Amino acid sequence: MYIPKLCDRPWRWRSYRQTSFSLLLTITLTALLVPPSLAQTRSIPSPSSAPLELDLLTKPKDYVITATTIHPERLTVPSLWWAQQNSEKKLLDNWIAYPASNKEPARVDLIVNQQIWSLLEYMERYDFVNRLGSAARNFGYNVRVFNYQKEPLATYTCNFSISPALCSIQTTIKNKIGLERLL
Secondary structure, eight states: OOOOOGGGSOHHHHHHHHHHHHHHHHHHHHHHHSOHHHHHHSOOOOOOOOOOOGGGGTSOOTTOEETTOOOSSSOOSSOOHHHHHHTOTTTEEEEEEEOOOSSSOOEEEEEEOHHHHHHSOHHHHHHHHHHHHHHHHTTTOEEEEEOTTOOEEEEEEEETTSSSOEEEEEEEEEOTTSOEEEO
16 A cells, blocks of 8 residues: 655645745744734724625715726725736625725725635635735725625734734634634
């Protein structure tokens, strides 16, 4: 009976695992190197607790922007079309962007394809949230990720009152028996 060795695996598998390990190591070291006083004085706000309003996708109001909103005279902000067309076409299905109000900072609610999301490993989900969160951050928006069942999947929240903005990513993970936990 032949038992494959780790070195018998395809190059792509090793490369992906090495990249994932390197990224995880970088994140861990960064978290360890941040002085506690810095973390306490520059807190990141909690993600918005407002409900996801899916009806705005079909009946948008003047103040929201969706994937189908086009401004006739200038660039529509936030502009996530480039990210959707280039790399997230199958995963990122739609979004609803809310401008800042007296009650809450600006935010974008991303709606993802649940089937594709469930196929992604933790690091792939983290990478997706980080890339889209960074794009939205450039326009001054926080991000929440949902599926069409309105289940919260992840958040990318920033403290924009400091420069550069201090941000945090949170994701929910379902274990094998279906219970969720926040990471």
